[in-house]
Amino acid sequence: MAGPIRASASPESAPAARPAGARLRRALRRAALCELGSAAALCLFALAAVLAPWIAPHAPQAQDLPARLSGPSAVHPLGVDELGRDQLSRLLMGARVAIGMGLGVVILSAAIGTAVGAWAGLRGGWWDEGLMRCIDVLVAFPGLLLAIALVAVLGPDLRNTFLALCAIGWVGYARLSRAQALSLREREFVGAARACGASPLRVVARHLIPNLLGPVLVQATLGVGGVVVAEASLSFLGLGVQPPAASWGSMLRSGSQHLLDAPWLALFPGLAIAALVLSLNFLGDALGARLDPGRPNASRGLASWSGI
């Protein structure tokens, strides 16, 4: 409380004149502990994913058959799976799949969805009508169902999982940016650009998309967690990453077969997923609250994935 009062009592101490340390302290005070914690956790996950091949204590596919199903030890800090592979090394390699898939799917589907939605919102008419009817049909398949069906017919592997998740992922971004574009196109700067003879493509790329990026960014941050869970769920069903490659979902799948004799095999991959998703959700919520304090329900991005 003392900070703001002092600041308003002495207006001459402008922020620029303030020492950098004091400004940093103020910023840190404002950020909640949870947000800092989740940001730190995310940095750790990202580091682990990038450095996985160098920091993994063993090769992820190397088999130490005598040690199979043994618990955490000095040699194998998180235990050994049913084929004698070191679980920590596989978890680190799995982080690459989880984070890579999460970022890749979100970036591609946000790019496609935003472009399509902004175009339809600007042009209206048949473009808009066609897009909305397509979306109506796609959202008639709840949650992961369409992705499951697509991977089932295309054949289970990493590439098809990626395509299937993008196929259901772009819809949310298209709806969001269409709605934004509908209100933006009535604004004066869009009218001015059109009056100057800018082509619709140019209006979308230069005027609409830069102005609707804020909400898209919030939805994308919340969406990464959803994609991580979706990929893990597909792999858990045997539809995602195929053995022997490591994915948290497929590790959890084989770990669940050994709940009696080696419960740590199901414990750690699940902890990794939950910790990553929790950090992403915390950060997404915080970001949403900052960019748009009036938003009624911060977890809308999750709503479409819940039940998974």
Place this chain on the structure above:
Amino acid sequence: MKSYLLRRAFLILPILWGVLTLVFSLIHLIPGDPAQTMLGESASPVDVAALRQRLGLERPLTEQYARFLSGALRADLGESFRYEEPVAALIAERLPATFALAVAAMALALALALPAGLIAAADRGGPFDLGARLAALAGVSIPSIWLGPMLILLLAIRRDWFPVSGWESPGALVLPALTLGLGLSGLTARMARGGLLEEIGRGYVLAARARGAAPARVWVGHALRNALIPVVTVVGLQFGSLLTGAVITETIFSWPGLGRLLVQAIQYRDYPLVQGCVLTIAAVYVTVNLLTDLAYGWADPRIRFS
């Protein structure tokens, strides 16, 4: 109300047609020859030709499409390749188990979420609020593929409180319902808290307080009643996601429902059965969404006329 009903019901026809078309095209998305894929690489050309004949794959595409549409309208979804039984019969057999699971998960989610939301809203900014909000975020974030095995480990293996799998006793429903419902419960608790905080500032609540109503009566009898309408709507709209979530939960708990049938059909490349399961889940989802919308319109007349 009647015209609203008709208008809403009429709007889902093109959606259902789109869903049918998409499900029909699934089998044609299979790379290569679907019959060959279903039978495996080592199948003899005679067997493959026979299966193509049985699936009607050598007919013109338009004829296949027309037969698929007219069959679906008569609830004839073809024959399962593996079970050699009508797909519709197989699905009808499994549907009750999935409905039981989804309804139990939904009931559990509401039973956990409403008190939590109420406590959080009444204690706004306090320790209970923080605790409930953290619990809700954790509930949304913990994936069911982990929650399920952990519940089995802690409550069915370490403690012999619930059976590991099967669905003979009512107790067997508890762990699957918890696995399926916890995420929804987190979401619902957050919505309930937000809705309550919005309602508690309204004039009618102040009026109730001025008349000397007890705090419990103000919160539950006045604010909660009004905050419930949008909450229940969202829960209704999540029913379809529960059906998809059931695919995973049923796999974890060997629950004999539609989701497990779908996963097994995928494993055996029984594509007619895959199509049937996907179509059924989507159709149930669209129908439940329509009913939820109609119920919302009935409960809140402002919706009907907007």
